[in-house]
Amino acid sequence: MSEALLQELASPAFDEARRRIYVALDVDSEARALEFVDRLSPVVDGYKVGLELFHRAGMRFVESLLKLNLRVFLDVKLHDIPNTVAGALRAIAQYPVEMVNVHASGGPRMLAAAREAVDGSPYRPLLVGVTVLTSLNDADLRAMGLAVTPAAWVRHLTEQALQAGLDGVVCSAQELAMLREMVPPSFERVVPGTRLTDDDAHDQARVMPPDEAIRHGASRLVLGRALTQAGDPVAVLARYLRAVKEGLNHE
Numbered sequence: 001m002s003e004a005l006l007q008e009l010a011s012p013a014f015d016e017a018r019r020r021i022y023v024a025l026d027v028d029s030e031a032r033a034l035e036f037v038d039r040l041s042p043v044v045d046g047y048k049v050g051l052e053l054f055h056r057a058g059m060r061f062v063e064s065l066l067k068l069n070l071r072v073f074l075d076v077k078l079h080d081i082p083n084t085v086a087g088a089l090r091a092i093a094q095y096p097v098e099m100v101n102v103h104a105s106g107g108p109r110m111l112a113a114a115r116e117a118v119d120g121s122p123y124r125p126l127l128v129g130v131t132v133l134t135s136l137n138d139a140d141l142r143a144m145g146l147a148v149t150p151a152a153w154v155r156h157l158t159e160q161a162l163q164a165g166l167d168g169v170v171c172s173a174q175e176l177a178m179l180r181e182m183v184p185p186s187f188e189r190v191v192p193g194t195r196l197t198d199d200d201a202h203d204q205a206r207v208m209p210p211d212e213a214i215r216h217g218a219s220r221l222v223l224g225r226a227l228t229q230a231g232d233p234v235a236v237l238a239r240y241l242r243a244v245k246e247g248l249n250h251e
C-alpha cells in the first residue's frame with residue numbers, strides 16, 4: 001500500500017466522501033475486525049457493526065471502537081414488540097454510537113416507542129428504519145405474500161418512519177429518486193448494496209454503483225465485502241472513495 005495513496009485519501013479533498021461511508025465489519029472475529037480497522041482507519045472513521053460481529057463481540061467491541069474516536073453505526077435491525085425494542089434502545093443509547101436501526105416494518109407503535117426511548121437517553125443516536133432489505137427482489141416480496149414492488153413497499157415504510165419521527169431510512173439506491181420527492185433533505189438515506197460495475201453483487205438484489213447512489217441522494221453508503229474480501233482493501237477503498245467524490249460533484 002503506498003503512503004502517497006493514503007495521504008491523498010486522507011486529504012481534505014476527500015473529507016466529504018469519507019464522511020459518507022461506513023465500512024461494514026462483517027468478519028468472524030474481533031481480532032480480524034480490529035486488524036481491519038487498523039488498516040483502514042488512517043482514511044475512514046465510520047464503521048458499521050452488524051449482526052455477525054455484534055453476536056461475537058457485543059457492546060465491548062463497540063466500546064473499543066468508540067475509545068478510538070471512531071463513528072459507529074450499530075446495525076442491529078431491532079424487530080420486536082414496542083416494549084422490548086424500547087428497552088434495547090435505552091441500553092444501546094448509553095453509548096455514543098452515531099446511528100442505530102430498527103425494522104421500519106415493526107409497526108407504528110413500535111417505531112413510536114423506539115423514538116421515545118432514544119429521545120429519553122443520554123446519547124441520542126440517529127435512529128433509522130430498515131425498509132426493504134437490499135437482498136430482496138420482486139419475486140421475494142411475492143413469496144412473502146406482499147403484492148407490492150420493493151419500491152412501493154419502501155415508500156409505505158418510509159411514510160411510517162416519517163410519521164414516527166425517525167431520522168432516516170435504510171433502502172437501496174434504486175429507491176432514492178422516489179424518496180427525494182418524499183423526504184426532507186436532512187432525512188438520512190443510508191444505502192448498502194452499492195457496487196462498482198465489475199464487482200460481485202453477492203447476495204444483493206437491488207444494487208447500483210456508488211457515484212450514482214450519491215447522485216440520486218444517498219446520505220451515507222455502507223461498504224462491506226468489496227473491502228473485507230479484497231486482497232488490498234485500501235486500493236479498493238480508493239476506487240470507491242473516488243466514485244463517491246465524483247457523485248458528490250453531481251449531487
Ligand SMILES: O=c1ccn([C@@H]2O[C@H](COP(=O)(O)O)[C@@H](O)[C@H]2O)c(=O)[nH]1
Pocket residue numbers: 024026050075130132133134135170171192193194202204222223224225226
Ligand atoms: O437492506 C440492507 C440492510 C443492511 N445491510 C447490511 O449492509 C452490509 C452490506 O454488505 P455488502 O457486503 O457490501 O453487501 C451488510 O452488513 C448487511 O447486513 C444490507 O446489505 N442491506
